[in-house]
Amino acid sequence: MNLVRLGMAVRALRRHRGWRQVDLARRARVSQQTISRLERGSAGSASLSLTARVIETLEADLDLVVRWRGGGLDRILDERHAALAGVAAARLARAGWEVVAEVSYSEYGERGSIDLLGIDAAAGTLVVVEVKTELLSIEATLRKHDEKCRLASRIVRARFGRAGPWRVCAVLVLPDTGASRRHVRAHAAILDRTYPLRGREATAWLRDPARIAVRGAIVFLPLTHGTGGGRPKATPHRVRVAATASNRAQAAAGHGPATRLDPNYHARGE
16 A cells, blocks of 8 residues: 555545545544544554545545465455355345346446346346455445445346336345354444345345345355355365374474464464
8 A cells, every 4th residue: 555645645535625634533533643644644553444434534445455476366366256256146046036247337437347136027126236255344335335226227227128117125245254244243233224134034035025125135155166055164264274293292382383272373363
């Protein structure tokens, strides 16, 4: 992240709105000194969540770029997203939806791509599926998902020649991990407004969307290449080292790979 450029962007957007530093600080619920540090290019002392909150207050998006071995990182990230999207697509198809993946759009300056678009002509319902391997920014996710839902009927009419009328529903797909569930519970007051259904209720609705009028749902799915039900036995991205007599001895001495038998396992960041 280029901290100097970030600071210049914050200052420019703040001035564009006619705000003083104290005005932005009050709206973002931070101190004026924090805004001053950000604008001077000293954002390194601020937490990422705090910096993101300031950027979102300015109605902008904060994009962090991590580079690793050329396109290697993109390949790793895409594999996880594609795996989760594949499970979601299979579930929708089994429930009777016509599924279209990666539906791009450009409408009046709003651009993006719908991860999965489900069409149930009999029920007159469209489901706009947003797939997230990690729920990093709730505000940005809600804002972009709302945009896609708002444009869905127009996209289906223009791309597929189906005029509707359509009822549009939002489905947020997350990996079935403890971290995802804890994050959703912690922000339930916000998420419930857009995604009121969970668990079996969400599954039942997807099988029969004409039964009740629903605004949206959150669905937790296993992050695997298969489509079987249930939770994965282990968090997919957790690294475990096989416990052998050799590495147990090394871990106890503070050397070599840490395992779960090592009391300092978590402190060592594995």
